Amino acid sequence: MTKMNSEVVAGLRAALRGPVLEPGDPDYDAARTIWNAMIERRPALIARCTGTADVLAAVGFARQHGLPLAVRGGGHNIAGNALCDDGLVIDLSDMRGVHVDPQACLAWVDGGALLSDVDHETQAFALAVPLGINSTTGVGGLTLGGGFGWLSRAYGLTVDSLVGAEIVTADGLRRHIGPRQEPDLFWAIRGGGGNFGVVTRFEFALHGVGPDVTAGLVVFPHAEGRDVLRRYRDLVDTLPNDVSIWAVLRKAPPLPFLPADVHGTGMVALAVFSPQPPAQVAPVVDEVRGFGTVLGEHVGAMPYTAWQKVFDPLLAPGARNYWKSHNFRHLSDEALDVVLRYAAAVPTPHCEIFLGLIGGRANEPAPDATAYPHRDIQFAMNVHGRWLDAADDERVTGWAREFFAAAAPHAAGSVYVNFLTQDEAARVREAYGANYDRLLQVKERYDPQNLFRFNHNIRPGG
Numbered sequence: 001m002t003k004m005n006s007e008v009v010a011g012l013r014a015a016l017r018g019p020v021l022e023p024g025d026p027d028y029d030a031a032r033t034i035w036n037a038m039i040e041r042r043p044a045l046i047a048r049c050t051g052t053a054d055v056l057a058a059v060g061f062a063r064q065h066g067l068p069l070a071v072r073g074g075g076h077n078i079a080g081n082a083l084c085d086d087g088l089v090i091d092l093s094d095m096r097g098v099h100v101d102p103q104a105c106l107a108w109v110d111g112g113a114l115l116s117d118v119d120h121e122t123q124a125f126a127l128a129v130p131l132g133i134n135s136t137t138g139v140g141g142l143t144l145g146g147g148f149g150w151l152s153r154a155y156g157l158t159v160d161s162l163v164g165a166e167i168v169t170a171d172g173l174r175r176h177i178g179p180r181q182e183p184d185l186f187w188a189i190r191g192g193g194g195n196f197g198v199v200t201r202f203e204f205a206l207h208g209v210g211p212d213v214t215a216g217l218v219v220f221p222h223a224e225g226r227d228v229l230r231r232y233r234d235l236v237d238t239l240p241n242d243v244s245i246w247a248v249l250r251k252a253p254p255l256p257f258l259p260a261d262v263h264g265t266g267m268v269a270l271a272v273f274s275p276q277p278p279a280q281v282a283p284v285v286d287e288v289r290g291f292g293t294v295l296g297e298h299v300g301a302m303p304y305t306a307w308q309k310v311f312d313p314l315l316a317p318g319a320r321n322y323w324k325s326h327n328f329r330h331l332s333d334e335a336l337d338v339v340l341r342y343a344a345a346v347p348t349p350h351c352e353i354f355l356g357l358i359g360g361r362a363n364e365p366a367p368d369a370t371a372y373p374h375r376d377i378q379f380a381m382n383v384h385g386r387w388l389d390a391a392d393d394e395r396v397t398g399w400a401r402e403f404f405a406a407a408a409p410h411a412a413g414s415v416y417v418n419f420l421t422q423d424e425a426a427r428v429r430e431a432y433g434a435n436y437d438r439l440l441q442v443k444e445r446y447d448p449q450n451l452f453r454f455n456h457n458i459r460p461g462g
């Protein structure tokens with residue numbers, strides 16, 4: 001990789017309030033490190049933007065010099081789309097401001113904020129945006145792909161709470177968009193990923209949540225998984241929208257409420273969540289307990305912000321990760337048998353298979369109401385291949401791929417764009433579904449040269 005002409009770089013530095021990093025700079029390696037340690041890329045320049053003016057200058061610079069351009073939000077994307085080789089990275093990780101108006105129930109969130117930033121500010125007023133389940137994820141990438149988590153059944157997807165945004169588009173303009181301002185572009189960013197520009201600020205409607213919620217885990221042995229998962233699958237059809245239960249299959253981590261002899265053995269954990277108080281959720285928790293032999297449980301009232309961080313230790317940055325994902329409208333007995341078979345054969349103790357329950361209010365909007373199209377999906381299933389040693393690359397990715405193939409005949413044939421990995425360009429149409437053609441039209445209008453292409457890309461002319 002050649003270094004860029006120093007005069008040209010000096011021009012970019014002069015135009016920005018934030019620093020511009022090059023290979024060899026002390027902060028360069030840290031700035032090109034993202035959540036998935038499998039991704040190793042060396043940008044020519046990393047512009048650590050501090051606000052819209054910096055983003056405008058950086059977008060203009062990339063265009064003027066014909067540089068590949070990537071945009072980094074929280075840096076969590078499994079495919080590594082936050083980084084590019086040899087080009088310019090617009091790094092938003094210093095843009096994490098969140099401002100809440102509790103009377104209007106609105107939040108203004110900067111493009112590089114993390115989920116924990118939003119939860120912290122909104123929970124000061126017992127308000128929340130429905131976000132994901134790992135607090136170090138970026139709001140930017142999560143929202144642009146759709147966004148689901150514990151609150152989605154009660155309040156819809158993250159994009160369903162998005163009421164406006166400020167975006168810098170490929171033509172170098174800053175636009176304020178919403179249902180009445182450039183509605184096509186506003187439609188496209190609610191599920192069409194980072195294809196359309198750099199979102200410098202998101203505007204969310206807030207919902208009353210917490211500060212305490214009811215949440216926790218009920219853990220069963222893998223050996224009883226067949227019954228547990230079937231009863232779980234049947235129960236979720238009857239759940240009210242304000243209760244969510246996800247299933248996680250893995251080797252039991254050393255959780256304090258599990259006996260020591262359970263640690264490291266195969267488990268099926270059901271993670272229960274509701275914004276309601278414990279007494280209201282008790283009948284559901286009782287029913288869950290009856291699914292099998294409870295190895296340990298910890299369910300009760302806890303601060304919403306604490307529950308949002310519960311899975312962080314299992315999803316810490318720095319490990320090698322390879323994911324494969326399917327959507328399901330319904331989990332057949334055969335699908336559950338495949339899940340159990342592969343969960344019994346996890347190649348490392350860090351690997352897991354999870355069934356994320358969506359449905360509820362997330363499925364109320366029409367499939368074309370926003371660019372996120374999968375309004376008929378009840379579960380997003382993800383296999384997390386996760387390991388520490390590069391020598392295990394083939395073994396773990398092989399397990400994930402085999403599982404994916406075995407589960408495919410039972411799945412819906414669609415996928416959540418934010419769970420696509422780097423070798424899945426062929427699944428981009430599955431991810432955007434019936435909304436692909438309209439997304440392509442918007443892309444051709446706002447980014448005909450495909451300046452924003454380090455994402456699950458909608459190719460102009462494609």
Ligand code: FAD
Nearest residue numbers: 073074075076077111132133138140141142147148194199
């Ligand atoms: P980045 O890698 O920084 O960006 C991802 C993509 O979005 C890139 O193409 C980037 O260019 C673009 N982008 C980011 N910010 C902006 C912006 N402001 N303007 C324009 N483009 C931008 N998803 C869920 O819905 N629910 C979950 O519960 C959930 N849990 C997860 C847990 C873990 C551990 C991980 C790794 C991911 C999880 N995800 C979840 C998936 C997550 O939504 C995606 O990985 C998402 O892309 C992360 O966004 P980011 O900003 O952190 O990523």
